[in-house]
Amino acid sequence: MDIGKLSLGLAIALGVAGGGVFFQAKKEYDRERAKLEMRIDELRSDITALNEQKVSFAGVNERLKDLEEAKDVQKIVNQITDSQIENMFEQPAMVDTGNPLYGLVRTPHGVFPVIVRSVTPFLDGYKVKFHVGNLTAASFSGFKMKVAWGIPYSVARAEEYKKLKGEKEFNLTTTLPSARYSEVEVTLSPAKAEAVKSLTISLTLDTMSLYTPPIK
Numbered sequence: 306m307d308i309g310k311l312s313l314g315l316a317i318a319l320g321v322a323g324g325g326v327f328f329q330a331k332k333e334y335d336r337e338r339a340k341l342e343m344r345i346d347e348l349r350s351d352i353t354a355l356n357e358q359k360v361s362f363a364g365v366n367e368r369l370k371d372l373e374e375a376k377d378v379q380k381i382v383n384q385i386t387d388s389q390i391e392n393m394f395e396q397p398a399m400v401d402t403g404n405p406l407y408g409l410v411r412t413p414h415g416v417f418p419v420i421v422r423s424v425t426p427f428l429d430g431y432k433v434k435f436h437v438g439n440l441t442a443a444s445f446s447g448f449k450m451k452v453a454w455g456i457p458y459s460v461a462r463a464e465e466y467k468k469l470k471g472e473k474e475f476n477l478t479t480t481l482p483s484a485r486y487s488e489v490e491v492t493l494s495p496a497k498a499e500a501v502k503s504l505t506i507s508l509t510l511d512t513m514s515l516y517t518p519p520i521k
Contacts, residue, residue, distance in 0.1 A: 397451075397507040402433070410508045415441045417481075419506050422488070430494025431501050436486040437479075437508070442515065445481040449474055449509040454493055454500050469500040481510070 398408030400421050407418040418438040425432045433452070439445065455470030456462065475491045493501060 395507070397453075397505050400504050400506060402502055402504060407438070408506065410506055412508055412510060414443070414445070414510050414513065417508055418486075419508075420486075421504070424501060426498075427492055428494060430492060430496040431498075432490060432492050433501070433504070434488060434490045435506075436488055437481060438486045439481040439483055442483050443513045444483050444515075445510045446512040446514060447476070447478050448481065448511070449476055450489065450491065451475075451507045451509070452491060452493060453505040454496055454503070456500055457503075469497055471496055471500070 394411065394413045396411035398410040398419050400406075400408040400419055402421045402424045405420060407420040410417045410419055417440065420436045420438075422434040422436055423432075435450075437450075451472065451474040453470070453472040456466055458466045471493065473491070473493065477489055477491075479487055479489050481487050
């Protein structure tokens with residue numbers, strides 16, 4: 306009920322009916338005013354509750370956002386295959402055929418140093434001797450060596466780069482004993498002299514053996 310209308314009604318009652326009507330109107334006015342104030346308090350409580358819900362909803366939205374981000378991370382993790390995980394532990398070595406320094410080939414079994422000992426022309430390519438070191442406590446019976454060669458890439462020599470690059474994988478029966486170098490030789494062909502100045506070496510080792518003490 307509108308307080309202004311109540312006040313107007315009260316004034317009319319005072320002017321027309323006199324004292325008895327005045328008290329009756331005043332009583333009615335107080336009752337309606339009390340109802341109105343109660344309703345105002347209820348509305349204030351509703352507003353407070355709504356504000357609290359907004360805070361609550363904001364927290365829920367933040368948690369939902371975190372969950373969505375977690376789902377995105379999980380999708381990336383699920384896309385990583387076993388082979389990709391293995392590749393994290395594999396890295397070829399770059400070796401310079403004119404430099405006696407070793408390169409390190411990283412494999413799931415450990416790190417293996419590789420040194421170029423000699424490069425000899427042979428038919429339409431080159432024979433290359435390597436020393437392959439085994440730093441582990443295990444011996445490896447036979448392994449695969451992949452060798453890639455070519456000239457450094459440049460836009461000016463893009464076509465030559467395609468023609469001169471090569472790659473071969475060799476199945477070697479050489480045993481790699483623990484804690485020593487072993488010599489291996491491979492033939493790279495067809496290969497030009499400038500294409501074998503720098504080589505990329507990777508190793509795949511399958512058969513591993515450890516010293517077994519005799520049974521007493």
